[in-house]
Amino acid sequence: MTKAAESNPSINRKGRKYGQVLEGARQVFMADGFEGASVDEIARVAEVSKATLYKYFSDKQILFMEVAKAECQRQAGAATDSIEMAAPPRAVLKQAGRHFLCFMTSQLGQQIFRICVAESGRFPELGRRFYDTGPAVMRAEMAAYFAQACARGELEINDYVLAADQFAELCKADLFMRMILGVVDTVDKTDIDRIIDGAVNTFLARYGT
Numbered sequence: 001m002t003k004a005a006e007s008n009p010s011i012n013r014k015g016r017k018y019g020q021v022l023e024g025a026r027q028v029f030m031a032d033g034f035e036g037a038s039v040d041e042i043a044r045v046a047e048v049s050k051a052t053l054y055k056y057f058s059d060k061q062i063l064f065m066e067v068a069k070a071e072c073q074r075q076a077g078a079a080t081d082s083i084e085m086a087a088p089p090r091a092v093l094k095q096a097g098r099h100f101l102c103f104m105t106s107q108l109g110q111q112i113f114r115i116c117v118a119e120s121g122r123f124p125e126l127g128r129r130f131y132d133t134g135p136a137v138m139r140a141e142m143a144a145y146f147a148q149a150c151a152r153g154e155l156e157i158n159d160y161v162l163a164a165d166q167f168a169e170l171c172k173a174d175l176f177m178r179m180i181l182g183v184v185d186t187v188d189k190t191d192i193d194r195i196i197d198g199a200v201n202t203f204l205a206r207y208g209t
Contacts, residue, residue, distance in 0.1 A: 033076035072134030080141040097196040
């Protein structure tokens with residue numbers, strides 16, 4: 001890595017091999033983590049030269065942030081697409097909660113979360129970008145839905161954003177912490193349904209009309 005690249009980190013999203021580099025980096029980061037991933041290996045998997053890789057990304061940190069950002073945007077978009085603003089709360093909460101928990105307990109979701117937490121001390125921008133492109137998007141969409149559901153008389157909530165955060169935490173009960181700490185390796189549909197059903201029932205017991 002050149003000093004010029006280190007002092008002026010940037011991303012060049014133009015060019016036909018940008019997506020190729022991003023996909024190769026995603027595979028290597030998910031397999032080896034941020035520290036274990038080498039630029040040589042990313043270039044090899046992406047089937048590009050190191051010079052081509054540096055043409056798009058000035059350093060490994062920037063490349064990882066772009067990988068995490070792209071994946072979080074994709075997941076957040078899929079989750080928010082399932083939110084029908086006119087649908088009843090129970091249906092929306094079940095759909096959004098199941099999508100959220102499935103991603104957070106997936107191998108990819110776990111890897112992104114662990115890497116962002118591990119590197120956030122040295123690179124705080126990693127954590128901020130992870131939050132802004134994923135959890136913050138879902139939070140805003142849920143808060144917007146709660147506002148409309150309250151206007152229809154279906155929910156009674158004073159702080160929509162706090163309620164969105166509370167629902168997300170309910171969805172992570174039991175499974176998420178055990179997976180992060182390596183107590184369990186995988187979850188199945190029964191586990192997901194159990195947690196989400198409990199989260200929805202608890203949330204509606206507090207905020208339902």
